Amino acid sequence: MNLAVDIIKRKGDRQSERFRREKLHASIMAACLSVRAPEGQAEPIADAVCESVIAWLQQHPEVTSHDIRIVATKHLRIYHPEAAYLYEQHRITI
């Protein structure tokens, strides 16, 4: 399900894009798999985090990619703190 939510990219120097669930799902999956979470665990975690983010987006028609990262991290921390840390920090660490 793709919501009618516009994501303003970092620093506003790239064009806004529509929120895509699969993109968020893939990024959460990647964070989980990077900390060696089994795929069977990563999949439901990514589903749950996506649901929480989508619930939050229902009231926010326009947010920044930074907002998505913060909200996703907050929910990911509940299920997998190590993956959440990586997800939060990966732009700095890479």
Place this chain on the structure above:
Amino acid sequence: MAKKYKFDYDLIVIGSGAGGSAAATIAAREGQRVAIIESSSFGGESPNWSDVPTTALLHAANLYDKARHGAKFGLRSSTLGYNYPSIRAWKELAVKRTGAGGNRKYYEKQSIDTFIGLAHFLSPNEISVNRRHLSASNFLVATGAQWIIPEIPGLNKMNYLTPRTILEAIKPPKSLLIIGGGDTGVEIAQLMAIFGTKVYIVEQASRLLPHHDSEIGELLERILFEQKGVTSLTHSRIVSVEKDGLSKRVIVSRAGTEKSVKVDEILIAAGRAPSVDLGLENAGVKYTAKGISVNDYLQTNVKWIFAAGEVLGRNSYTHTALMESQIVANNIFEKTKVEPDYSAITEIIFTNPAIATVGLSEDDCLKRDLSVNKAIAPLSIIARSNTSDFRDGFVKIVTDKKGVILGASVVAPHAAEIIHELALAVKQGLTAYQVAETPHAFLSWSEAVRVAATKLA
């Protein structure tokens, strides 16, 4: 040539409640370009969902209650009744008469641009409201707070009331369990009990109103029980809630034993959390779950973004938020900055008897290790208690060793009016002697103030 502006507005106010509206009005009056953004009803919490409607309902309830108990004064009240839809209509009228309640035009008439929607910071000078981007050279965040829904097993599977939604109830429930024995919890407990609801209050602390001195909470608990049949379950914790037919069953843990209470409705009044979900990270504003951090001038770490009211996470009342909002308007547009003075802020609970406090309580002084004197004048010793046949209440004054009044508590009819004499004393550093030597009219409730002050003079 027309002036070219760098930003859309000089000031964008997020939240049209007491914390926002005063600053917006002052700035607009000064000729600044102002926008105000509201996510719900214009006017915010106080006129729409809390102070005004609750106090209007309490006024009707207290009239009904006094008339019902008028037989001892020779009044015939056996056929007295009430019509709740009419009482609700009275509440709506009171809200409408505030002018600000739910009234967008109130702001537009003052040349303030209004927007409905959730504001979300995109950058330190830009917000988005319904995909519309607005920029400003200054911002005031006055988004208020919302009721905290505690994590209680089973609660998410059923309907529950909050102090906001109970005001819209079609009729008072037959029975009600209130989670939280603070200011709002006891006001609603008394309101519903007067209309015949069996009320239970569950409070984790050892007494109702735990943020006030013990005499206040203990007296109110006794009055609520003896006069209104309210059961206070202090030192108690909710274990779980579950559906039981059309009712709700609440499991309460008290002193190691579990008790089951079956009620029609549950009301959550267990504290409020500041509304900080507005993209503050994108603006670089520092905040925690407890509120936005500000300096003495109500300025956040981003110097053109200010905050006022409940979003600061402090004990905030409508009059405190108004004061802060006025100060923010000054600090944005004037060269001389001012700081809010919280020393004489009054706290009022509109129960019967009403409760009003100002300055430091005795507990506050003990926590600060201050050496103080205190005196209590019970209402029963003044003449008015005889003519009104009302004896439950007192005036308590706390002074330092030199007799300067540091704080006071009043539990009495019209306490909200009586307290301002003592607020003036706290603000101006008056002594108990100065208050005691001021003539107080015979047969006024304020005579109790003189009696308490005389004990300390």
